[in-house]
Amino acid sequence: MAANSTFNPNLIPFDDTYILYDSTDLLSFISAYFSLIPIAILVFQLSWFITTREFEACIMAAGQVSNEILNNLIKIVVKQPRPTSFGDSFQNGTVRSGYGMPSAHSQFMGFFCMYTGLRYCLRWKGLTACKRVAGLITVTALAACVCFSRVYLRYHTVDQVLVGFSAGLCSGSSYFLVVAILRELKIIDWVLTWRLARVLYVKDSCNQAPITLKEEYEAYRLRLERRIKRE
DSSP states (O other), rough: OOOOOOOTTTTOOOOTTTOOTTOOOHHHHHHHHHHHHHHHHHHHHHHHHHHHHHHHHHHHHHHHHHHHHHHHHHHHHHOOOOOGGOOOTTTTSSSSSSOOOSSSSHHHHHHHHHHHHHHIIIIIITHHHHHHHHHHHHHHHHHHHHHHHHHHTTTSHHHHHHHHHHHHHHHHHHHHHHHHHHHHHTOOOOOOOOSHHHHOOOOOOHSSSHHHHHHHHHHHHHHHHHHHHOO
């Protein structure tokens, strides 16, 4: 007896992870993984908050979401199609726009590159000049890999990627300024007094009372020595 299998026309791929690439091209295969870097960053931010309860992780994630909304609004206004290799059906029937200008991945990485770079330079205390430069090179390299992958996989044109990355740089710097103003006005400190923040043990130590790995290790050794003495 044949199995009763009917096609559901409402089933569509989750396009954030659904990436088409040329199986005969190694660089195309690698580029597909490059395109997943934004998702890895979001997973990192979520993991960072869960393990440390640092409010900065929520601030960065909120900025990325706002940046994504801005990207979709621009796409709807500009209405520039993607490269012809994807036709007119790409992302139709989804909550996201199927247009290509500007590239969402590139704008995501532009935001991440600018916001994180400004944190390295202006807010991350105790870093040497070499570590700051290494951090900037790392985030820039990640952004370059993602931007390259979007063009190489033909999801976007060069112009769409450049505009997207530039828009991300602008939104990242603007968001960093807004967050800095909120800190100066003590609004973030006020948010951390909310009952929910206290219940979840949310803190802002990476900005107000940063601790290095060395300091954390020394504190651990001190606690360990005290425990051994009591035993």
